[in-house]
Amino acid sequence: MSCSKYMPAPVCLIENYENGKLHVKKEAKDILDAINEPVVVVSVVGLYRTGKSYLMNRLAGQQSGFALGSTIESKTKGIWMWCVPHPNKKGHTLVLLDTEGLGDVAKGDSKNDSWIFCLAVLLSSTLVYNSRGTIDNTAVEKLHYVAELAENIKIKSAEDEEEGEDSDFVMFFPSFTWVVRDFTLDLEIDGKKVTDDDYLEFALNLKKGLGRKINDYNLPRECIKRYFPSRKCFVFPFPVTSQEDMTRLEILQDQDLAQQFLEVTKHFCDHLFVNSAVKRLKGGHIVTGQLLGRLVEIYVDKINSGEVPCLDNAVVVLANQENQAAVQEALKVYQRGMEEVKNMLPISIEYLTCEHQKFSRLATSEFMKRSFKDEKTEYLKKLEVS
Ligand SMILES: Nc1nc2c(ncn2[C@@H]2O[C@H](COP(=O)(O)OP(=O)(O)OP(=O)(O)O)[C@@H](O)[C@H]2O)c(=O)[nH]1
Ligand SMILES: [Mg+2]
The missing domain is CATH 3.40.50.300 (P-loop containing nucleotide triphosphate hydrolases)
Incomplete structure (x- = not known):
């Protein structure tokens, strides 16, 4: 609350x-x-x-x-x-x-x-x-x-x-x-x-x-x-x-x-x-x-x-701040997930790939929840690279 x-x-x-x-x-x-x-x-x-x-x-x-x-x-x-x-x-x-x-x-x-x-x-x-x-x-x-x-x-x-x-x-x-x-x-x-x-x-x-x-x-x-x-x-x-x-x-x-x-x-x-x-x-x-x-x-x-305050510029500044934070949060989701996988080692490559994909998807959806105006998917790419 x-x-x-x-x-x-x-x-x-x-x-x-x-x-x-x-x-x-x-x-x-x-x-x-x-x-x-x-x-x-x-x-x-x-x-x-x-x-x-x-x-x-x-x-x-x-x-x-x-x-x-x-x-x-x-x-x-x-x-x-x-x-x-x-x-x-x-x-x-x-x-x-x-x-x-x-x-x-x-x-x-x-x-x-x-x-x-x-x-x-x-x-x-x-x-x-x-x-x-x-x-x-x-x-x-x-x-x-x-x-x-x-x-x-x-x-x-x-x-x-x-x-x-x-x-x-x-x-x-x-x-x-x-x-x-x-x-x-x-x-x-x-x-x-x-x-x-x-x-x-x-x-x-x-x-x-x-x-x-x-x-x-x-x-x-x-x-x-x-x-x-x-x-x-x-x-x-x-x-x-x-x-x-x-x-x-x-x-x-x-x-x-x-x-x-x-x-x-x-x-x-x-x-x-x-x-x-x-x-x-x-x-x-x-x-x-x-x-x-x-x-x-x-x-x-x-x-x-x-x-003079400008509506467009304000949105850009806000969007950058928010998207940066969204990337960080999404990364955390991925890292937390993969930590758990690490604890299960040794595991097969197939299983590892599968888990990696699962947590990538989760991280992306976490990012999408918070991000905005990422028209050029600049931040989404940042997330994929990291
Ligand atoms: N005549 C009249 N007086 C009112 C009315 N509403 C509030 N007041 C009185 O007017 C005085 C000023 O009210 P505020 O609400 O402080 O007025 P304000 O527009 O916020 O004033 P500032 O913050 O100085 O701009 C108070 O004594 C209120 O009791 C109303 O509808 N009619
Ligand atoms: Mg007043």
Whole structure:
């Protein structure tokens, strides 16, 4: 059983220093290293002080966990992680990533914000974008980080770049869920009742015409649609009525919260539990906790060295590490088997050949279980030679 089942509270996964450098925390990496199960990764991003951490605690099914702040000062720093058993998918771990609030002017570091947003996109299978009030133009414009993704993430490695457009990259991007908090309006468009999803799509409609203003209006909308073809929206009412209660949500019981807030929260959580996919790498390989930890390191190293993280390169680096380990494990299987044969000596050549073939086959299948993207069967050959 993985230790994820016993993670009592979130830990910091990625810390950010004043000098702009990012750092992967060892404690979090060790936790991921011990998880051999596939992971479903849900991350939340959005402006600071909008109830992100509170929502993540609800997803973890806990009253408290990710630290909330009750002042206007931003609370969460860097990226925090909580691994819990997946409530619906047996044998899967749900990894919740809570991120630092974007757009805090006191912090005044927009580059840091871009990287936080970018890492959330790279690491998760579902990205929750949290905002407050309504989906008006300001809310959409605040999501300008999406428009910057093209500069901050590369899909293909330099060698493959000539091979045309990144048309299929979105397959490896997370699905997108827009959460609107403290929504007080009626869900109506032109006097007709609409769903949360209709509301989002309406807000993302493009304006016809030319000119800078229209262009500025359309650009973030076009980017959201392009990068996140799978979209969902949930509008939440106020959780409580009194301002005083708002700052002590963490200690309030469900019966103290607005009924409709509880209903939407449940609907939201159920939706994510059922629909959030297992995280996969470009190429389709399933990501386990272990692989996720390595992925975090690869991306953070890239960002720290001033380069742009690249999906393809990350897969190559990961595949090399994994295949190397797979060869070692397979060799062990073969050697262990042949040790036993050695103890039976003297034996006939026929029997020896037969045993050698048996353990070679076993070793190969052991290798195949773990290896990936060994397209040129480079590592399989390595195994045969040894
Ligand atoms: N009005 C309102 N307040 C909320 C809601 N959810 C949580 N809060 C309160 O808002 C404050 C901030 O909540 P957090 O969950 O810490 O917000 P955050 O977005 O994680 O904040 P940062 O980490 O600073 O970006 C706390 O006092 C919460 O009790 C909500 O749906 N509506
Ligand atoms: Mg927070």
